Amino acid sequence: MFRGIDEVDWASMEHAYGSAADVPELLRGLASPLPHERETALDGMYGAVHHQGDVYDSTLASVPFLFMLAGQAGLPDRGGIVELLASIGGSGDGDDLGDSGDRGEDGDDAAACRDTEVSEDDNHGMARLAVQAGSGVFLDLVSDGDPEVRRAVPSALVRFHGEPPRLLALLEERLRDEPDDGVRPALVESLGLFARLHPGSAAPAVDRLVSLCAAPHDPGLRLAALGQLASCAPDRLPADLVPTVVALLHTRSRRFRPSAEPTRTSSDTLIGSLRRMRPADEEGAQLLRTLHKALGARTADRIALLKGQLSSQDTADRCNAVWMSAGLFREWRAAYEEPVALIGEQLASDEERLRGAAVSVLEFLFTLAAPAADRLADLVASAPxxxxxxxxxxxxxxxxxxxxxxxxxxxxxxxxxxxxxxxxxxxxxxxxxxxxxxxxxxxxxxxxxxxxxxxxxxxxxxxxxxxxxxxxxxxxxxxxxxxxxxxxPRELRLREALVKALARALRAFGGAAHEAVPALRELLAGGCAAVAADALWSVEGDAEAVLPPLLRALAPERDGGGPRTAAEALGRMGAAATPALPGLRRLTDSAEVWERTAAACALWDIAGDPAPVLPVFRAAWRQNPYTRGTISACLVRMGGAGVPVHDLVRTELASPRRHRARSGGHGSHDVLEDERLLRDCRTALEAA
Structure with a gap:
């Protein structure tokens, strides 16, 4: 199985944490007879060799051995190895290959990808080619004796193996012959993926999905087909989509019986933690998650679907609905009072997992959580x-x-x-x-x-x-x-961070903090000069004392807290900072978008001239969505002077998508910042 592994110069290679000399041990661990050793090894592969989707030379060198392991009949946990290979081969792609990449002339993404030359320094491209080259192994695994392997293989096969007619025939054959109800939804998902990746050959796959949406097929299979149809051919969805899905969901829930709790390893790994956090009905969660994602901006349908899920008698259905609401709330703007109130109702459940899910979602909603506040208050009052x-x-x-x-x-x-x-x-x-x-x-x-x-x-x-x-x-x-x-603290980094926090507090105290003036004056000559000057102005209002350090800090090569901090402080000074106008105008040409934005805001607050400000705002608004909150707050202050860029504001208010929404992650305050942006945009238009 590991023939040739010791002939590879692993020590000359690297992974996320340095030398790859430990990779052979990880690969051998995947074949261990002990479950916790296999889990630890897989965690190590994801954590070091394929860290956060990266591909290193050691990742490429591992691919042949991973294929050897995947093809070893009887070896446990090979489904996870197939998923690892698919992740390595798909590194650098978008969340869904059907949404990214150039298509060939016949609309065939996979063919275009195979024919593209890859440079030797393109590890992601080389990884894709390596997995494509070994994808014949996947053909041998579609009828493997391990259902977890059969569940993982179809999507990998569709992603990396060519010959669309052969793939489609194979998927049809497996759908007909597959005995395991837990594997059949994975085959349906692969039909949808096939339709997205091979649009030139998609018609039979779409027709098959349409047929699978109807009775007498199993409710779970019909839900899977509807989710895939929504992602590849939404025009073929039934007109009564939401009532149909809710009815199928409730029927499935009445029939569904969780399988015996699988053996859980005790290894302290990320993979182990994720496995322990899986929902009780993981298949149901995946089915509805796929549908929600495919519906995208159809927020009315998604809200109606959530309400149906949250009205289920089944705790697992409601728990899945709560988790799925998170993606909707974070990405799309809509009126969420009803689903939020229903999520609040879950706080009264006896099921700890459901309560925990509800709290997790309500935490990042901030003011949008108000419809659930009564239930939250009850929970707080009853806490030990x-x-x-x-x-x-x-x-x-x-x-x-x-x-x-x-x-x-x-x-x-x-x-x-x-x-x-x-x-x-x-x-x-x-x-x-x-x-x-x-x-x-x-x-x-x-x-x-x-x-x-x-x-x-x-x-x-x-x-x-x-x-x-x-x-x-x-x-x-x-x-x-x-x-x-x-x-x-004497340690410089810790000291500066603390001093800046202290200075900001003193700035907020204003004139009542006069006792701090001597200490703030001492700071004007050090690395925290800009924040100290900002605080000193708020406390004492001595422009002669604070302008020199702030003017020095405007220059990027000088110490004092940075040009952006200085510009923000100067803006708060208003007309008293007039001597800083030349430096601020120069800063509007900075290569750093936040410095340009801060300088433009300060120019308005000091001189009240929109001419040098609005072009900076327009460019920054388009370049970096994170600047929009700062810009919209300044537009509120500008009133009618900001009208020439109000087209940006109106476009923002008309957009259904939150300005910080992005694939691959989210911030804990994204919803809060987006709601603040919408508030300021409305206020700016009203103030004009």
Whole structure:
């Protein structure tokens, strides 16, 4: 099985963590008779040799041996090896090969990909060619005795093996002969993938999918076919799609009986963790996830589908619906009050997994979670008292309630703050609660007084508390801020981060922090000059003292906090920063989009001239969607002067997709920032 493995110079190769000398051990581990060793080895392959989808020279060298393992009859867990090979060969592609890549003249992506020359330094291209070259092994595995292998192979075969007529005939044959109900949906998914990858040969596959959508086929198979049809031929979907899907879902749920819990390994690996987190009805989750993804911007249909899922008597169906709602909420804009309220109802369930899923989704919705606030408040009120033991993280229902802006979170946060060990994120919660959080200020101050000086955890503990105190403008905490400022860590990186957080808090305190003026003046000559000058202006208003360090910081080659920080500080000074206008105009030509954006905002706030500002805004808005929040906030301040770029604002408001939505990941505050952008866009139009 491993013939030739010791002849490969693995030590001369690399993976994500350096030398690839350990790769033979990982490959041999995949063939271990012990389940936990196989899982650990597969985790190592994903974690190092194929780290986050990357392809290294050691990844390419592993491919022949992975094919040897995949073809070894009787070896357990080969389905995972087939999936690894498919991932390696598909590295560099989009989420769905049907949505990316150039098609050949006959509309055949796979043929075009095979015929493309690949340079020796294109590891992703070479990986695809290597998996294509070995894809004959997949042909031998379509009728393998292991159902997990038969489940993994069809999509790999369609992705990497040519000859569309042969592939289609093989899929039809397997659909007819496959005895395992758990494998048949994978074959249906492969039909949809075939239709997307081989549009020139897709008609028979689409017709087959249409036939599979109808009775007397099994509800699960019909759901799989509808999901694939939505992705490759949405015009062939039934007019009553949502009622049909909901009815099939409920029928399937009544018939579905979870198989015996599979043996779980105890290895502490990412793969092991993911396996333990799998939903009780993983097949049902995949079926509906595929359909939701294919429906995309059809938010009305997706909301109706979610409502049907959430009305199911089956806990697994409702849990799957909650998780699927996350992708909808993060990517698309719509009125979500009804599905959010239904997700809130799941918080009353006795099923811990369902409650946990609901809280996880509500956490990132912020104000959009308001329809579920009553249920969140009930859950917070019923939570056990943790004051005597402390926790490393804030209870998630409380976090979700606070992020929604509900004042009922304040008493619970106060109880958390009365304990000496405070979860770090607690201080940030005040920013979402507005004036209701004022009673928390003395407690934040008490906890800040207990933060140790010059310790590794100093910044991590202090920064959230400082954020909260700054949000509440609680200047009574100036002595505690100065204590930390004078005792800041000696290590430069930790010191600068802490000093900047302290300076921002003092800036928020304004004139009431006059006691801090001497300390801030001392900082004007160091690496935190820009934030210190910003704070000093807010506290004392001495333009002669703060302008020189801010002007120096505008130059990219100078220390002082960076041009962007300086530009933002100068903008807050308004007309008092007029001497900075030449430097800010130069900064609008910066190669860095955030520096250009900050400079343009400052130019408006200082001089009130839209001419040099609006072209910068237009270019930055299109180049980097993350700048839109900053730009829209400035357009609110500009009123009618911003009208020439209001076409961008109207286009944004008309877009159904969130401005931060992207494939392959998401940020915890993406929904919040998008809702703020929409608010500011509407306000900017109203103010014109």
């Amino acid at each position: 008292d943790t004051r005597d033991r402390g926790t490393a993280t804030l209870d998630r229902p409380l976090k979700a309630l606070a992020r929604s802006g509900d004042a009922r979170a304040v008493p619970a946060l106060a109880e958390v703050l009365r304990h000496p060990l405070v979860p770090n994120e607690t201080g940030y919660m005040t920013g979402y609660l507005g004036p209701a959080a004022v009673p928390l200020a003395p407690l934040l101050r008490e906890r800040l007084a207990e933060v140790p000086l010059d310790a590794p955890e100093t910044y991590g503990r202090a920064a959230p508390l400082l954020s909260g105190l700054g949000t509440l403008r609680y200047a009574a905490a100036v002595p505690e801020v100065l204590r930390l400022l004078h005792g800041a």
